[in-house]
Amino acid sequence: MEAFVFFFYILVWIVLCILVSSAAKRKGRDEISYFILSFLLSPLIAFLILLIAGDSESKKNEMINKNILIKKSENISQMNIDYNSSSTLESINKLGKLLDKGYITKEEFEIEKRKLLSTKSNLNIYKVDDKAIEFQLNRSIELLYIEIEKSTKNVWRVFNNRIVIILTELCDTEEKTEFVILKFYNLYKEDLIEKLKGISSQFDDIQKYLSVFIKFGFVEDKYPHNRLK
Secondary structure (H helix, E strand, O other), rough: OOHHHHHHHOOOOHHHHHHHHHHHHHHOHHHHHHHHHHHHHHHHHHHHHHHOOOHHHHHHHHHHHHHHHHHHHHHHHHHOOOOOOOOOHHHHHHHHHHHHHHOOOOHHHHHHHHHHOOOOOOOOOOOOOOOHHHHHHHHHHHHHHHHHHHHOOOOOOOOOOOHHHHHHHOOOHHHHHHHHHHHHHHHHHHOOOHHHHHOOOOOOHHHHHHHHHHHHEEEEEOOOOEEEE
């Protein structure tokens, strides 16, 4: 009977340690460290330490970037610009009114204006009125999401080159890269860059996963955890 009580106590202790480590992960802390801390001291003490420590800097940055993405997504949905309209000037005027009202930033205005003035409109990835193009775009982003999820759940965290290939195909210009980030958020309500950072803790792997974002100045090269846009 005493042995049963002892094993039951150990089981409950371990379960509580796992709960604390899960809470630590949600706050951007090292779940393994908090599991060990819970096991050696007590889950209660470890949980109190976690509450005092709060969210990690990376978690805070993730929340800030998520809010920025939400704002940008709302701004773009408010634009309602016809990129295939014969009246390019009229569309630019619409953008100017949105800029004056503060719905979009000067940078976003310039990006949208460049799209309207582009001489390669037939190849423009923003032109998604074609159902086949829209389906292919969504399918590519869906495959990207599947590969990221697969790698995130991989215990050994083996580098997944398929992710880099898909991103390279999708993001061959700065405008397309920003579009993919927003599209990914609209589909899955997650920040693509932060999602990629969470795949691995190895610096070289993170740098490879974020290579297209480094190329177009969305994150730093030497410090890929630092977001520039």
